[in-house]
Amino acid sequence: MISQLLIIFVLGAWVLYRFISLRHEYPPKDFWIFILLTVIGIILNVAQISGAKLPVPTEFIAWVYKPLTDFLMKILE
Amino acid sequence: MEQITVRQFKILIALNAIGAGILAVPGGLIADAKQDAWIAILLCIFYVWLLFLLYSSLNKLYPQQNLAQICETVLGKYLGKLCCLQFAFFSFYDANSIIWYIGNFLTSQMNPKIPVFYLELFFTIIIVLTFISGLQSFGRLAELCFPFVFLMMLLLFIFLLPQLKPVQIFPIYEHGLRGIVKASLQITSFSGWPMYDFLMIYPNCSKKHSTKLSTIFFPGFLWGISILFICVLFTIMTIGGFAAQSTSSFYTLTMLINLPGIFERSEKFLVLVWLLTIFFKTMLHYYAEIISLAQILNIKDYKPLALVMGFSMLPFSLNCYRDSVYQGIWDSQTWLSYSTVTCVIIPLILLFVGKLKNFFKN
Numbered sequence: 293m294i295s296q297l298l299i300i301f302v303l304g305a306w307v308l309y310r311f312i313s314l315r316h317e318y319p320p321k322d323f324w325i326f327i328l329l330t331v332i333g334i335i336l337n338v339a340q341i342s343g344a345k346l347p348v349p350t351e352f353i354a355w356v357y358k359p360l361t362d363f364l365m366k367i368l369e
Numbered sequence: 370m371e372q373i374t375v376r377q378f379k380i381l382i383a384l385n386a387i388g389a390g391i392l393a394v395p396g397g398l399i400a401d402a403k404q405d406a407w408i409a410i411l412l413c414i415f416y417v418w419l420l421f422l423l424y425s426s427l428n429k430l431y432p433q434q435n436l437a438q439i440c441e442t443v444l445g446k447y448l449g450k451l452c453c454l455q456f457a458f459f460s461f462y463d464a465n466s467i468i469w470y471i472g473n474f475l476t477s478q479m480n481p482k483i484p485v486f487y488l489e490l491f492f493t494i495i496i497v498l499t500f501i502s503g504l505q506s507f508g509r510l511a512e513l514c515f516p517f518v519f520l521m522m523l524l525l526f527i528f529l530l531p532q533l534k535p536v537q538i539f540p541i542y543e544h545g546l547r548g549i550v551k552a553s554l555q556i557t558s559f560s561g562w563p564m565y566d567f568l569m570i571y572p573n574c575s576k577k578h579s580t581k582l583s584t585i586f587f588p589g590f591l592w593g594i595s596i597l598f599i600c601v602l603f604t605i606m607t608i609g610g611f612a613a614q615s616t617s618s619f620y621t622l623t624m625l626i627n628l629p630g631i632f633e634r635s636e637k638f639l640v641l642v643w644l645l646t647i648f649f650k651t652m653l654h655y656y657a658e659i660i661s662l663a664q665i666l667n668i669k670d671y672k673p674l675a676l677v678m679g680f681s682m683l684p685f686s687l688n689c690y691r692d693s694v695y696q697g698i699w700d701s702q703t704w705l706s707y708s709t710v711t712c713v714i715i716p717l718i719l720l721f722v723g724k725l726k727n728f729f730k731n
Contacts, residue, residue, distance in 0.1 A: 340687055346688050354699060
């Protein structure tokens with residue numbers, strides 16, 4: 293677990309450093325979007341590695357599309 | 370703007386059509402349509418032809434724009450962005466599910482000791498780096514890899530020839546039309562419908578102005594689907610109904626090839642081909658995701674976004690499905706409705722509204 297966290301922190305720090313050092317090349321809005329999304333990504337990775345219970349995206353999709361799925365399955369079965 | 374040639378575009382379509390199919394599709398098709406699974410592929414070609422007609426009409430309305438731009442032009446700023454979000458999330462989910470599937474397959478079939486985290490991290494890094502190197506080099510890579518994929522599959526087919534029992538495809542049409550239609554919809558939803566990815570990069574294709582989209586899309590798709598067709602036909606003619614019990618039936622099938630001292634452990638060659646084709650499929654989804662996201666966020670230079678989104682890919686791909694049983698159920702039920710809405714119904718709405726707008730404008 294520690295090695296996984298270390299890799300994520302090193303990669304995250306490298307990406308953040310890259311964006312900060314090249315910040316004059318991007319419009320301010322784009323720069324802050326990149327920083328924000330990178331930080332969200334790092335937090336999600338840390339949560340996943342440390343065993344926090346993240347929601348399963350496919351369960352959400354299955355819930356949204358349940359009526360249509362039931363309808364299609366009814367036709368095809 | 371980076372350009373890829375028509376030939377590279379066709380090759381990308383073919384590799385995308387093969388995609389994950391060579392391992393998992395034959396078993397799933399045989400479970401639904403039994404020995405008539407090959408008819409399901411022929412039906413799939415018909416559905417995809419209709420889909421390409423739809424995409425072609427959409428492209429004719431707005432020839433200089435990609436799908437994400439068309440969404441905003443047709444539906445306006447807010448509805449268009451919502452529509453783009455659907456495409457972005459669909460591509461994001463599909464790319465993640467493929468990476469999850471790679472981790473699951475390699476740990477369950479090849480070596481259970483491989484740590485999934487590092488495997489998926491490695492694959493994600495490759496995808497991000499390929500994206501950053503640009504569409505042109507991606508197109509060249511496809512051109513370089515396609516002969517290898519084609520030759521490897523040809524070699525596997527030739528070595529499988531002595532195992533074939535043609536009598537196993539008979540009786541034809543024994544289990545009726547329903548199973549065939551269900552199987553054909555399943556294969557189309559995996560190999561055909563996610564082709565909307567190409568509408569995102571179609572303006573980057575260096576074609577003549579008179580060239581129709583369907584004349585590029587359909588031959589490319591036929592190259593890919595014909596390889597899948599032979600895979601299914603060979604699976605029926607060798608292991609037949611047993612394929613339905615396996616999640617990776619063609620992999621099981623290639624284990625039958627054994628020419629001592631000449632050609633051994635051929636299934637590993639298949640895994641190599643599968644990894645290559647699946648890499649191109651994931652890359653195309655990644656392109657569609659980043660282009661849609663850049664359109665939503667109004668970002669002109671979308672390459673840094675690839676680096677950023679790579680971070681979010683890893684936790685989602687590790688957490689994509691609860692387990693492989695859940696994945697099987699999800700793929701056979703929810704995937705069909707999810708992909709139908711995203712790849713068929715939304716482009717259909719875009720075409721209808723676009724035509725209506727043009728009619729009132731004239």
